[in-house]
Amino acid sequence: MLGRMNQRLERLLVRSGFTKPDVRIVVRNQIYVSLGSSLVIMLVTLFSRWSLAYLAGAVIALVNFWTLARVTQSLVYDQKRGPYLLFVIFMGKMTLSGLALWWLIGVERVPHWGLIAGLGTVVINITATGLSQLGKK
Numbered sequence: 091m092l093g094r095m096n097q098r099l100e101r102l103l104v105r106s107g108f109t110k111p112d113v114r115i116v117v118r119n120q121i122y123v124s125l126g127s128s129l130v131i132m133l134v135t136l137f138s139r140w141s142l143a144y145l146a147g148a149v150i151a152l153v154n155f156w157t158l159a160r161v162t163q164s165l166v167y168d169q170k171r172g173p174y175l176l177f178v179i180f181m182g183k184m185t186l187s188g189l190a191l192w193w194l195i196g197v198e199r200v201p202h203w204g205l206i207a208g209l210g211t212v213v214i215n216i217t218a219t220g221l222s223q224l225g226k227k
Contacts, residue, residue, distance in 0.1 A: 099121065100114060107160055108159070108163065109163060109164075112223075113163050115223070117155065119219045120151075120156070120211070121152065123215045124148040124149065124151060124152040131145075132144075132145060139201055142200065143200035143202070143208065144204040146194055146205060146208060147204065147206065147209040148208035150190055151211050151212045161175075
């Protein structure tokens with residue numbers, strides 16, 4: 091079952107423009123970590139406010155990670171416009187993320203530790219993927 095899910099996700103990532111296999115692995119793992127851990131936490135806590143805050147943080151992390159991975163794999167080879175475009179896209183992403191966090195914390199008053207834990211899924215993914223790839227290369 092996991093193999094079939096990996097194949098479907100792999101096809102989706104290729105269609106979405108992820109041309110580098112190593113980038114696809116990291117993005118695929120981020121999807122699994124963000125959405126999988128959110129689902130488990132939400133089921134265990136019966137959809138508590140904390141688990142919904144975790145889901146919000148995990149989704150923000152996933153969207154930012156997806157965008158950064160997608161953009162950098164192509165812009166890294168464009169020495170003329172690459173740094174400028176990467177900066178503009180990064181600032182746009184951070185502005186939108188900041189607005190989302192402001193709304194979640196300031197308006198909705200979600201539990202901030204749940205939000206922080208959800209945002210931390212990127213660190214867990216990069217560490218786990220890096221360690222798993224260490225022995226393979």
